[in-house]
Amino acid sequence: MLATAVIVLREVLEAALVVSIVLAATRGVPGRGAWVTYGVVGGILGALVVAAFADRLATAASGLGQEIFNASVLFLAVAMLGWHNVWMTRHGREMAASLGSVGSAVRLGARPLYALSVVVMMAVLREGSELVLFLYGIASAGPGQSSELAGGFALGLLAGVALSLAMYFGLVRIPAKRLFTVTGWLILLLAAGMAAQAAAYLVQADILPPLGETIWDTSRLLPDNSIVGKLMHTLVGYTARPYGIQLGFYALTLVVLLILMKLFAQDPRPNPGQSAT
Amino acid sequence: MPRPSSSFWLSVLCLSTLLFSAPSSGQGLSFTLTIKNHRFHPAELEVPAGKKLRLLVKNLDPTAEEFESHDLRLEKVIPGGKEAVLIVRPLKPGTYKFVGEFNEKTAQGRIVAK
Numbered sequence: 001m002l003a004t005a006v007i008v009l010r011e012v013l014e015a016a017l018v019v020s021i022v023l024a025a026t027r028g029v030p031g032r033g034a035w036v037t038y039g040v041v042g043g044i045l046g047a048l049v050v051a052a053f054a055d056r057l058a059t060a061a062s063g064l065g066q067e068i069f070n071a072s073v074l075f076l077a078v079a080m081l082g083w084h085n086v087w088m089t090r091h092g093r094e095m096a097a098s099l100g101s102v103g104s105a106v107r108l109g110a111r112p113l114y115a116l117s118v119v120v121m122m123a124v125l126r127e128g129s130e131l132v133l134f135l136y137g138i139a140s141a142g143p144g145q146s147s148e149l150a151g152g153f154a155l156g157l158l159a160g161v162a163l164s165l166a167m168y169f170g171l172v173r174i175p176a177k178r179l180f181t182v183t184g185w186l187i188l189l190l191a192a193g194m195a196a197q198a199a200a201y202l203v204q205a206d207i208l209p210p211l212g213e214t215i216w217d218t219s220r221l222l223p224d225n226s227i228v229g230k231l232m233h234t235l236v237g238y239t240a241r242p243y244g245i246q247l248g249f250y251a252l253t254l255v256v257l258l259i260l261m262k263l264f265a266q267d268p269r270p271n272p273g274q275s276a277t
Numbered sequence: 278m279p280r281p282s283s284s285f286w287l288s289v290l291c292l293s294t295l296l297f298s299a300p301s302s303g304q305g306l307s308f309t310l311t312i313k314n315h316r317f318h319p320a321e322l323e324v325p326a327g328k329k330l331r332l333l334v335k336n337l338d339p340t341a342e343e344f345e346s347h348d349l350r351l352e353k354v355i356p357g358g359k360e361a362v363l364i365v366r367p368l369k370p371g372t373y374k375f376v377g378e379f380n381e382k383t384a385q386g387r388i389v390a391k
Contacts, residue, residue: 003382054341054356063362066353130343133354134379137340204351206364213366224347241350 001151008156011131016164018123024171025183039117043124050129067205074198077122080115081191089261192253193237199249212244305331313337315380326390330365346375
């Protein structure tokens with residue numbers, strides 16, 4: 001049962017962290033719970049569909065369907081995270097200032113919550129489809145496996161939710177003024193890490209060159225498949241043995257998003273929604 | 278109008294395979310692994326070091342398996358009864374472990390590059 005729980009935790013970890021960061025980043029925004037729920041439910045439904053069509057996905061694009069699909073899902077999440085951050089540099093300051101006041105809540109609702117909803121959906125979908133196939137495998141091994149299945153699944157899921165809650169309550173203890181700066185950086189690193197992982201899928205598919213086989217090797221110090229390794233992988237994009245091109249994608253994502261945030265931060269027009277106080 | 282012969286279609290197939298496959302995968306050495314009863318056969322595969330390899334993994338079990346190797350930096354879900362091709366980048370001499378993540382207790386194997 002413990003072995004099952006560890007695998008379940010490993011698969012839900014990324015989605016759990018993404019959810020906690022998204023919830024912290026949208027603190028005080030009305031309707032955020034609904035959007036995150038849509039993301040999770042949509043992701044679970046998507047995972048079921050992907051698992052059901054795993055056969056076809058595996059044979060699509062001359063056998064590279066899976067790699068291309070995973071890379072696309074990651075790139076979509078990167079785009080949505082980037083879009084959210086660019087939007088936030090424009091409106092974040094007023095948000096932090098008015099956090100908690102009821103009047104501002106309506107205006108803040110204009111925030112692109114759908115972008116973060118898509119991010120949650122993609123995170124749940126990608127890891128979830130593997131989880132569905134894994135659990136289906138256990139379930140079809142025989143009726144004797146049902147306690148193993150239910151127990152392991154519940155335990156793993158619970159551990160994931162606990163980690164997510166710990167992360168969330170840790171984050172929201174940060175004073176409101178700095179909270180959005182912190183979540184902004186977390187989202188930036190999340191995006192860069194996802195871009196680097198997408199690059200790894202494209203190297204595996206032999207679509208991109210590795211540009212350096214192993215830039216460093218810390219697999220003994222912090223293995224990729226350990227829980228801490230997986231945690232760091234999600235939060236900052238840690239990889240024990242990165243290809244050169246992964247570092248390139250990581251740096252490129254950071255630079256491009258920071259430039260975009262800089263470009264869009266200055267708004268020459270006065271904000272019509274803000275009264276002259 | 279005469280129907281194109283089967284050899285015509287065969288050559289079309291060959292041509293399109295040539296066109297759409299990655300440029301280097303065609304010349305790579307091929308190796309085959311099978312998964313049965315959640316075990317890899319052979320569990321140890323000896324391969325030449327420094328060469329790009331084509332690894333065909335056939336899953337003979339009815340359930341899906343995830344071929345995963347952090348050493349080789351590969352992960353791919355192989356649905357039950359299906360096969361998948363993985364490209365192994367040129368290896369330094371050494372031992373590289375891989376597992377079937379969905380049945381890690383039994384599905385273990387390694388590639389020894391010499």
